Amino acid sequence: MTDKSHDPNQMTGAAMIVRALIDHGVTDIFGYPGGAVLPIYDEIFQQSEVQHILVRHEQGAGHAAEGYARSTGKPGVALVTSGPGATNMVTPLTDALMDSIPLVCISGQVPTHLIGNDAFQECDTVGITRPCTKHNWLVRDVNDLAKVLHEAFYVATTGRPGPVLVDVPKDVQFATGTYHPPRKSDVHRSYAPRVKGDATQIRKAVSLLANAKRPVIYSGGGVINSGPEATKLLRELVEVTGFPITSTLMGLGAYPASGKNWLGMLGMHGTYEANMTMHDCDVMLCVGARFDDRITGRVDAFSPNSKKIHIDIDPSSINKNIRVDVPIIGDCGNILGDILQVFKAEAKKPDIKSWWQQIAQWRARNSLYYKKSNDVILPQHAIQSLFEATRGRDTYITTEVGQHQMWAAQFYGFEEPHRWMTSGGLGTMGYGLPAAIGVQVAHPDSLVIDIAGDASVQMTMQEMSTAVQYELPIKIFILNNQYMGMVRQWQQLLHGNRLSHSYSEALPDFVKLAEAYGGVGLQVHKPSDLDGAIKEMISVKRPVLFDCRVAALENCFPMIPSGKAHNEMLLPEQANDEATAKAFAGGKALV
Amino acid sequence: MNQPASAYFIEDRHDPNETHTLAVLVQNEPGVLARVIGLFSGRGYNIESLTVSETEAQKHLSRITIVTTGTPMVITQIKNQLDRMIPVYQVVDMTQTKRSIERELAMVKVRGQGEHRVEALRLADAFRARVIDATTESFVFEITGNTDKINQFIDLMRPLGLVEVSRTGVAAIGRGPEGM
Numbered sequence: 001m002t003d004k005s006h007d008p009n010q011m012t013g014a015a016m017i018v019r020a021l022i023d024h025g026v027t028d029i030f031g032y033p034g035g036a037v038l039p040i041y042d043e044i045f046q047q048s049e050v051q052h053i054l055v056r057h058e059q060g061a062g063h064a065a066e067g068y069a070r071s072t073g074k075p076g077v078a079l080v081t082s083g084p085g086a087t088n089m090v091t092p093l094t095d096a097l098m099d100s101i102p103l104v105c106i107s108g109q110v111p112t113h114l115i116g117n118d119a120f121q122e123c124d125t126v127g128i129t130r131p132c133t134k135h136n137w138l139v140r141d142v143n144d145l146a147k148v149l150h151e152a153f154y155v156a157t158t159g160r161p162g163p164v165l166v167d168v169p170k171d172v173q174f175a176t177g178t179y180h181p182p183r184k185s186d187v188h189r190s191y192a193p194r195v196k197g198d199a200t201q202i203r204k205a206v207s208l209l210a211n212a213k214r215p216v217i218y219s220g221g222g223v224i225n226s227g228p229e230a231t232k233l234l235r236e237l238v239e240v241t242g243f244p245i246t247s248t249l250m251g252l253g254a255y256p257a258s259g260k261n262w263l264g265m266l267g268m269h270g271t272y273e274a275n276m277t278m279h280d281c282d283v284m285l286c287v288g289a290r291f292d293d294r295i296t297g298r299v300d301a302f303s304p305n306s307k308k309i310h311i312d313i314d315p316s317s318i319n320k321n322i323r324v325d326v327p328i329i330g331d332c333g334n335i336l337g338d339i340l341q342v343f344k345a346e347a348k349k350p351d352i353k354s355w356w357q358q359i360a361q362w363r364a365r366n367s368l369y370y371k372k373s374n375d376v377i378l379p380q381h382a383i384q385s386l387f388e389a390t391r392g393r394d395t396y397i398t399t400e401v402g403q404h405q406m407w408a409a410q411f412y413g414f415e416e417p418h419r420w421m422t423s424g425g426l427g428t429m430g431y432g433l434p435a436a437i438g439v440q441v442a443h444p445d446s447l448v449i450d451i452a453g454d455a456s457v458q459m460t461m462q463e464m465s466t467a468v469q470y471e472l473p474i475k476i477f478i479l480n481n482q483y484m485g486m487v488r489q490w491q492q493l494l495h496g497n498r499l500s501h502s503y504s505e506a507l508p509d510f511v512k513l514a515e516a517y518g519g520v521g522l523q524v525h526k527p528s529d530l531d532g533a534i535k536e537m538i539s540v541k542r543p544v545l546f547d548c549r550v551a552a553l554e555n556c557f558p559m560i561p562s563g564k565a566h567n568e569m570l571l572p573e574q575a576n577d578e579a580t581a582k583a584f585a586g587g588k589a590l591v
Numbered sequence: 592m593n594q595p596a597s598a599y600f601i602e603d604r605h606d607p608n609e610t611h612t613l614a615v616l617v618q619n620e621p622g623v624l625a626r627v628i629g630l631f632s633g634r635g636y637n638i639e640s641l642t643v644s645e646t647e648a649q650k651h652l653s654r655i656t657i658v659t660t661g662t663p664m665v666i667t668q669i670k671n672q673l674d675r676m677i678p679v680y681q682v683v684d685m686t687q688t689k690r691s692i693e694r695e696l697a698m699v700k701v702r703g704q705g706e707h708r709v710e711a712l713r714l715a716d717a718f719r720a721r722v723i724d725a726t727t728e729s730f731v732f733e734i735t736g737n738t739d740k741i742n743q744f745i746d747l748m749r750p751l752g753l754v755e756v757s758r759t760g761v762a763a764i765g766r767g768p769e770g771m
Binding site: 127 | 680
């Protein structure tokens with residue numbers, strides 16, 4: 001028998017976890033200690049390769065890891081204890097699942113002999129997180145731990161990315177076993193996501209594109225997830241074909257907002273030109289998007305006369321909401337490359353001049369119009385000023401969820417991918433502040449701004465303390481209208497203007513709050529003071545709460561009203577009380 | 592169409608439902624059945640029948656046979672959603688291949704005397720059901736066949752003193768020399 005005491009691969013489960021993080025190139029993790037993860041924290045204490053960021057609530061760790069992942073393309077890692085630590089991770093895990101964010105969560109569990117006994121801080125973590133992870137594992141034997149950890153990173157980052165969770169009982173953390181570096185056999189043989197697109201389908205797609213009279217490209221978060229090559233190829237495809245391009249909320253930045261073929265975002269609060277182009281097109285190329293209900297509006301009236309090509313790495317996204325003509329399953333970077341190759345070899349740029357003329361007419365409706373004021377700051381104006389002040393800088397934007405999020409998507413121009421972190425699928429209020437922390441950890445010298453609402457930001461406000469502790473100079477730009485603006489907007493449009501519990505009667509003094517945390521508070525009321533205050537915010541090298549008091553009752557337009565199609569948008573100039581009432585009278589349901 | 596005030600577009604779907612039998616080959620590991628069942632309950636799919644058992648012990652493979660109903664679009668979704676689960680090797684739609692055999696086993700307890708008892712035995716014989724337990728006032732029949740045949744047998748036993756039924760659910764396999 002060999003003497004195992006000198007084998008460097010013999011180590012405790014806790015040591016294996018840290019070792020696996022290092023082997024996967026993880027430099028930063030977000031977490032919160034507790035009884036069931038103390039052995040892991042003991043290992044973290046005794047090394048310096050992995051930096052641990054202590055949050056104030058496990059949800060914050062999850063969103064910070066998401067921000068980290070979304071802004072780097074690398075997996076985000078969170079470490080939490082059993083019971084409440086794990087249940088507090090449910091929201092970020094679900095959020096990451098909906099938005100396809102690679103996230104690895106390691107949770108402590110009570111010792112194996114106590115599992116099922118209702119032990120202190122016990123919960124069925126793998127049971128609770130099964131529907132909100134791409135996959136999860138409970139490790140009962142320390143000799144399985146290395147394999148499971150390596151598989152977890154593989155599953156999180158390949159195919160359609162997503163969150164995974166590894167639940168490690170405390171006795172497994174203490175036990176000694178054999179570690180091995182990542183190897184191919186760590187992964188289930190049944191897991192083999194398809195990457196390469198089918199050649200016949202690609203030819204069909206090219207033939208449709210080459211003969212299109214009224215084409216549109218509709219891209220999504222999948223392009224960004226696929227990596228820089230996919231973004232490059234998407235831009236090249238737009239250039240080679242001359243087609244107009246729109247994008248989902250999650251896809252902003254893949255094509256630059258300053259690009260001449262850019263139509264703006266589509267969907268419920270998308271631009272008129274983007275939605276009309278989608279509705280009237282004859283060929284639609286959907287790249288890495290999933291025909292979400294905020295995008296399609298009324299499904300039976302969605303782009304009724306078009307042939308639809310759908311590129312997606314997840315076969316279950318195909319024909320889920322909208323029936324498509326040419327599905328292509330695989331990685332969108334890969335497939336865009338193939339499409340370009342065939343297109344360049346066999347097709348020439350179609351003449352779509354008259355289509356662009358039509359689009360120009362829709363653009364001329366100026367659907368993002370709003371009326372500026374000298375007395376009160378309009379939220380749209382605040383975002384535009386922020387955009388102008390940060391243009392050309394190395395800037396990352398996160399958001400919370402609500403009106404401010406839609407205005408940020410409409411009025412902040414993204415030139416590059418990975419610069420825009422927002423909770424799209426789940427719509428998690430409280431996402432933006434901790435996400436900004438994660439982004440700032442990954443990019444210490446960049447300008448990181450959370451465009452926030454006064455209601456959302458209070459959901460994870462405690463993470464200001466984290467930002468101060470680690471000297472992360474995040475900027476929390478609060479569009480403060482004292483309402484849950486989007487809730488109020490719906491109540492106005494759908495529920496007879498009965499503003500049931502959407503007004504925050506007792507808001508904190510955000511300036512004092514910032515100071516209490518050890519950060520900097522700024523407040524601005526007047527449009528004339530806005531630019532100066534934004535300048536000051538940017539120049540401060542500490543965490544800032546920026547209380548931007550905006551017009552309280554401004555609503556977010558344009559929008560697709562109830563059970564309506566893309567070509568029945570409500571534009572801002574029509575959004576007086578009478579027209580709004582009429583638009584919502586028949587259907588009475590916001591799409 | 593009059594819609595209620597809602598944040599979602601509420602759509603009436605009129606596609607007719609179809610019944611499909613799916614064979615799902617999975618890694619036999621803790622929680623795998625919970626994943627499959629959770630998918631059905633979480634996404635609102637129907638399970639009409641479910642059987643599961645290890646079929647290749649050395650390879651740790653189990654076979655789950657699910658009978659489900661839904662519109663063609665939903666059936667496709669179910670197959671794709673199952674297929675993307677990490678421990679799932681293969682999903683085969685036994686109904687779509689049209690070349691599969693489906694069988695179910697049922698044990699049917701009937702209590703009665705006199706003419707009823709004779710009639711139950713006579714019907715059992717016609718259905719090729721076997722008597723696997725008997726007392727002076729009862730029988731337990733074992734019957735195999737497709738779901739329709741078993742339903743029919745149970746219906747016939749009802750007036751003859753049906754006490755209880757235990758069914759395995761549907762198992763299915765393709766015809767011909769090829770495996771799945």
